[in-house]
Amino acid sequence: MISQNVQNIVEKIDFCCKKHDRKTSDVKLIAVSKYFKVEDVKEAIKASLTNFGENKAQELDNKFGALGNIVKWHFIGHLQVNKAKYVVKAADIIHSVDSIKLAEEINKRASSAGKIQQILLEIKTSDEETKFGLNDSDSIFKLAEYCSASTNLKLLGLMTIAPFTDNESVIRKSFSGLRELKDKLNGRGFGLTELSMGMSNDFEIAIQEGSTMLRIGTAIFGERIYN
Numbered sequence: 001m002i003s004q005n006v007q008n009i010v011e012k013i014d015f016c017c018k019k020h021d022r023k024t025s026d027v028k029l030i031a032v033s034k035y036f037k038v039e040d041v042k043e044a045i046k047a048s049l050t051n052f053g054e055n056k057a058q059e060l061d062n063k064f065g066a067l068g069n070i071v072k073w074h075f076i077g078h079l080q081v082n083k084a085k086y087v088v089k090a091a092d093i094i095h096s097v098d099s100i101k102l103a104e105e106i107n108k109r110a111s112s113a114g115k116i117q118q119i120l121l122e123i124k125t126s127d128e129e130t131k132f133g134l135n136d137s138d139s140i141f142k143l144a145e146y147c148s149a150s151t152n153l154k155l156l157g158l159m160t161i162a163p164f165t166d167n168e169s170v171i172r173k174s175f176s177g178l179r180e181l182k183d184k185l186n187g188r189g190f191g192l193t194e195l196s197m198g199m200s201n202d203f204e205i206a207i208q209e210g211s212t213m214l215r216i217g218t219a220i221f222g223e224r225i226y227n
């Protein structure tokens, strides 16, 4: 089932890219494997996927322990400062940097690991209470400056989660807001290239609004069972 799902989603992404005048090679598919087993990840690897996303430090650590660097790991969840070391060990890109304190700790851990850690800043582009991320432009700018000045961090871009709604214009506003913020920061010389936005239900809008990284779970692995 996973291999069929992978084939379907890859075709859909390809179709949407053509439709919206984007290059498929500019839109990376990250398979969000949280709550799924190592066996499921292996099946997705067989079906050609090479990038996987996890949202808990412990679960990333487990899967990294089982599979190592045969794939690229993305950390996409809220990260507590005291868990940063596990994530720095495993992650190719950390998508959820949202404070100077966290950036400082990641930089420190990356330095002792002899690694340049690639990161994105998590931005809150809607007023949903439940979402993490930064929303005022002053703290976003300060954090971007801090990260750019940190020797062992490489700031690549921005990440957001759109509101959970069927209202397409609300979702679009969240994604276009992230793109505009990237342009604004680039106007100040940050040279950001990545926009991590779009999930199973909203990836077409995200592609249209300039996403370079889709984080797709359900459409690949099926419904998650939370317990």
Ligand SMILES: *Cc1c(COP(=O)(O)O)cnc(C)c1O
Residues within 6 Å of the ligand: 032, 034, 055, 076, 077, 161, 199, 200, 201, 215, 216, 217, 218, 219
């Ligand atoms: C779970 C999760 C996803 C994947 O969501 P789906 O709707 O299953 O595709 C994407 N991004 C983040 C941050 C997540 O936590």
